[in-house]
Amino acid sequence: MELSPRGVNMKRAFIVPAIMVLFFSGCGKDKNEGGKTSPPQAKSESAAKSGGEKAQMPSRLQQAVKEGRISEEQARQIMARRAGGGDKPLVRLGTAARGEIRTHLVLNGTVEPERSVDVYARLSAYVQEVVREEGNRVREKDILARLDDTEIRISHQQAKIQLEQARLTLEEEKNNHQRNQELKENELISDMDFQASEARYRQSRLEFENKTENFKNLELQLNYTRIRAPVSGFVTQRLIEVGDRVTANQHVYTVEDFSPLLIRVFVPAADINKLQAGMNAEISSDTLPGRTFTGHIKLINPRIDVQSGTVKVTIEVNDSSLTLKPGMFVEVNIVTRSREDALVIPRTAVLYQRDQVLVFRFREGKAVAAPVSVGVTEDDRVEIVEGLEEGDTIIIQGAEMLKDGVEVSVLK
Structure with a gap:
């Protein structure tokens, strides 16, 4: 039976696309070095790896890494757990323990000689x-x-x-x-x-x-x-x-007496009542990394500067090694309060909510909220006055999004 020109054209339009589909379908198969098709499992693992590398870390997780609360490895573990479908919040645990804690007043000043005499x-x-x-x-x-x-x-x-x-x-x-x-x-x-x-x-x-x-x-x-x-x-x-x-x-000459050296610092008026003559002070400088020097408060000016709202305090320090030099910019750390047997936990474990302060205990796989009263704070540590006992296991990282009684997974 003879086909009309119109029928021939329709047949060609159907056959050509079908051939092209079969050709590109065969060329697109993955093969290993032996020419065999890669197993479906290998393709899945490759896709998962590629997807993990391209995934972006959440901003909250990035901030935690930046602040040093968790390491990059721990962040990757959290990301992997999320990718795997884990539904329990990841936390890190710590223990409430007793130790010394102190409050500091950190000030800056410049080292000066006790006497500087011009000779004529x-x-x-x-x-x-x-x-x-x-x-x-x-x-x-x-x-x-x-x-x-x-x-x-x-x-x-x-x-x-x-x-x-x-x-x-x-x-x-x-x-x-x-x-x-x-x-x-x-x-x-x-x-x-x-x-x-x-x-x-x-x-x-x-x-x-x-x-x-x-x-x-x-x-x-x-x-x-x-x-x-x-x-x-x-x-x-x-x-x-x-x-x-x-x-x-x-x-014609200048002679300076370096024994002792003096450091004049300016203390906010609100903090001046915390200081007394004779209090110890630790002196350090960025130009002398790892070195600290001990001094004490020699003088406290009885007058408050009206313009700055500060009080001049003179620190005296003896340095027989002459490592500290006049003109050196230093940091002065004065201990204003000290507790030797305080119950101390990491600062990251403490949550401040509206009208209360909370710490999450870890009990039988769950986060249990415990209202606490805090005392002295030193750097990244906080004194707990009431609400915890020595030896309590607490959540020190990952507590921000927790609720009382929720099950958690411990980050190792």
């Missing part, structure tokens, strides 16, 4: 010798530098000779005056001669006193040519060079 030249002269450099340790009255003393030394020597001459003259006039007194008593000398003798004696005494003061002044100037340390400590500034001409009252 006392006269005008050229610098002859620089004896001590920056960083040198000095004692009180140690020589820091010497000034040229040539002219002053000559004047000092002349004054010394003049003083000796005045002393000899005074002794001679004194002896003459004593003899004249005896002669006067025996009426062997006139009143006029005796008065002249007495005047010469007084004049020689005044001359001796004048020469003495002049000699002392030159001796003092000679001593000023040696610039000395006014206090014991370290040289932190040298502002002169050999050959410089210094003038009177010119700043």
Whole structure:
């Protein structure tokens, strides 16, 4: 039977798509290295793995990982359990135990020397010798530098000779005056001669006193040519060079006393009643990782700064190793309250809800809500005053979405 052109075209339109379906269906089969078709189980595992890699972690889980409450491995376990259809909330357990807990006041400040003394030249002269450099340790009255003393030394020597001459003259006039007194008593000398003798004696005494003061002044100037340390400590500034001409009252050195060191911190007025002079303080610095230093409160200013609302508190610290240095930025940690035998749990176990504070106990696979009263808080630990007993097993992670009596699975 012959087909019309229209019938032939319809038949071709049916056959061609069918052939293409069969061809691509055969090409799309998975085969292993031996050319065999992969089993359905392998395809399922591959799809599951691919789906797990592409799955996005919920924002709440990401936040928990970021805050360090759970590790990435634990997050993957939670994700895997969700993918497997688990319906019990995952939690981590801990134990209520006794231990020491403290409250701290953390402040920042800068290390300062107890004393910083500027040294000044006392006269005008050229610098002859620089004896001590920056960083040198000095004692009180140690020589820091010497000034040229040539002219002053000559004047000092002349004054010394003049003083000796005045002393000899005074002794001679004194002896003459004593003899004249005896002669006067025996009426062997006139009143006029005796008065002249007495005047010469007084004049020689005044001359001796004048020469003495002049000699002392030159001796003092000679001593000023040696610039000395006014206090014991370290040289932190040298502002002169050999050959410089210094003038009177010119700043030439700075000496600082590092024993002890001081740290001035500013405490909010609301916290000042927690502090007392003598309280211990721990000092640390980012520039000295792992090192802590012990100090104590030396002074508490009785006045509150009106603009900042703070009170200046001075911390004293002794560091014989000289590791702490003036100018160093430090953190000061002051213990304001301490409990040695407190019942302590992790802070993550405590839930604050409207009018109560809750902790979930773990009993027979269930989360049991327990109202508690909290006391001192230190970093990531909280003191429980009432509501728990020592040794109670509690939920320390995963409690945020729990309800009283719900069954839970323990995250390992």
